[in-house]
Amino acid sequence: MPLREWHSEEYGSHSGEVVATVAGHEVIDCTICGFKHVVPLPSAEKLQSFYEDEFYQNEKENYLSEADEDFTWKQVEMKLRFNVAGQMLKSGGQSLLDIGSGPGDFMAVGQQLGWQCLGVEPSKVACEHTLNRGLKAINGFFDTELAQQLDTFDFIHMSEVLEHVPDPAHLLGTAVELLKPGGVLCVSVPNDFNPLQAQVVEGASRDPWWVVPDHHLNYFDFDSLETLIGNSGLVCQRRLTNFPMELFLLMGQDYTTDPTLGRKLHGWRKSMDIQLANNQETQAALYESLANAGFGRLAIVFATKPMQ
Template sequence: MVENQIIQKNWQGHEGTVVASANGFDVIDCKLCGFKHIIPIPTEEELEKAYQHDYYIQEKPLYIERYREDLDWWNMVYAQRYAILEQHLPAERRRLLDIGSGPGFFLLNGKKRGWQVKGIEPSMQAAKHSLGLGLDIENVFFTETTAPKFGHFDAINMGEVLEHIPDPAALLSLVNGQLNDNGMVCIIVPNDFNPFQMVLRDHLGFEPWWVAPPHHINYFDFDSLSRLVERCGFEVVHKEATFPIDMFLLMGDNYIGNDELGRACHTKRMNFEKAMNQSGLGNVLTDLYSAFASQGMGREVVLYMKKNSEFIE
């Protein structure tokens, strides 16, 4: 059977089994990198053009508007994220950089908690929105040239960034260089090819909708992201999953390409999390999502890590 054929491909030293194909790209489980990514890998120039001009407009037209609608839930999610960072840092160390800061609401939460915050956001539309909130934002990419200008930080946040980057190991090394000793990093990426998605694809005939090249270059899971960050000089101190939203698909709510149903499922998820937190049992939710993480489940991987000062490259 054609579907069961194992196809190996290689491109410029990257080599591995093809796990999906879309938009003229193959996703390989790369032996060189230790995680799944597309080949060919787009150049920085191709991506820079795509992001500055069309990302928020063409790819995510309702992104900022939706963010505002869900703001009370986001504020709850962000409060928990800062609480974890604060647990691992002394009280006087509150300087944070958000790489890919989007509309700026994560930074705004930090500012209100007494953090000194700065954001880097390549999308003009999102950067403009953040400036309107009175935040310190640079409308650039975090690169070898720009990174040293921003100074050093006690914590760096990168939500939904690493899946878009042609060389995530190089970015993590730059991040390491701008962190103070024992500084913390929080990384959030989609948890792709997760067990629920595999059931949907292999048993229920769903196309792998999460494969989205060229915007999504890398396809991580808990294990592959943990290995990558350890190779780049970090020690993972806490792991959490986000809600396994693809479970709705398994239960019969096919929200793929159905925005209205997608919003309804997302609202149920927010209701569930708000109820748990507002009842004072937020810790039960944290334990549940940590347990999901240990099983490789959840829609996203959330890793908290510390700069490993013993690390020698």
């Protein structure tokens, strides 16, 4: 694997082995950042217009309608996250900040469970959808300026956010400042370059389909995510994941090139999760054991802020 060094005025120095090349973009295992990311990183200006105006309109055209269709299933995973966070919470309250709240699903579940929820979401369309559901959200990017206007929170949730931003350590640090001592952070990102994906790529001599450099700048696994969270001053407590979709590929079901098959297989795993929801202990034990072995489609990490 060739070594790549990259430096920019905006993002500083980066260096590491090239682990994938897709559509002219290289992904390096950056020894400076401690996780894999694309080089060169796009400018902040370009990213801002993409997430404010285009992401949910163009890139995720069906997302809002599919999100409604999937809500019953999503509630299962989300309730588990609230349950796990509740078990480790020591800050005394029930306020939630959802960074990158999308259409507001996580907050909708939180509200049912008695949490006071606030979202931050750059997409105007997704934010409008949230407000129409009677939930609170600020339309904008979560940055230092916005954070200064906010209160502190007992629980901060960030689902599928850190893979999209050019400086995840900075974003995480800003979020941690808003977390109360004894509060809980839950971060969820795709679990990429995982052992099952590696097996599919090796077995079928194919490109790494999960590398989507226009959307995903960073590629984490459980270890690199926990290192990043640990560096922000929090203590990592527990890992969870969701269904390892790569198992379908190893069964010869290539959903990556066939959206109809993708929805069908997605339906199967939804059925499984909905049935498991009747016994949350079994559901948590299954996904926690997969996560601890590095498997599963998402890397979900729960961490707490020391009481000082």
